[in-house]
Amino acid sequence: MLEEIKEEVIKNSFVDEIKTNMVFNEDAYIGLVSSLGKLSNELKDNDFIDKEFSLYLNTIPQMIRNAYVSFDGIKNKPENAFKLEDAWIELDALVIDCLS
Numbered sequence: 001m002l003e004e005i006k007e008e009v010i011k012n013s014f015v016d017e018i019k020t021n022m023v024f025n026e027d028a029y030i031g032l033v034s035s036l037g038k039l040s041n042e043l044k045d046n047d048f049i050d051k052e053f054s055l056y057l058n059t060i061p062q063m064i065r066n067a068y069v070s071f072d073g074i075k076n077k078p079e080n081a082f083k084l085e086d087a088w089i090e091l092d093a094l095v096i097d098c099l100s
Contacts, residue, residue, distance in 0.1 A: 002042050006053055008035040015060055018067045024083050032060075036094040043098055054099060061092035 012035060014028035043049060068084035071077050 002046065005035055005039045005042055009039060010056065015063050018084070019063055022067065022080065024080050029087060033090065033094065036091070036098060040094065040097045049099065057095045057098060061088055061095055064088040064091055
């Protein structure tokens with residue numbers, strides 16, 4: 001089960017779409033949040049998470065934060081900027097929950 005959830009997280013396109021096209025894909029975001037929630041529950045009984053995957057998890061909120069920060073200095077920020085801020089905070093909390 002854990003491997004399936006890890007695969008869901010890795011294959012989710014949300015971060016890639018933000019990174020390459022600055023497109024906020026709501027469906028991909030909802031899927032990523034769901035997968036991270038399942039992963040958190042699965043990892044509660046697990047004392048080990050591989051280093052490569054934990055590094056990947058840590059980069060998710062950082063990438064979203066970087067996209068959000070790219071709007072600094074813009075007076076009339078687009079709606080995407082506010083979505084990115086909310087996503088960054090939520091994803092950061094979910095990743096911390098997964099790794100703690």
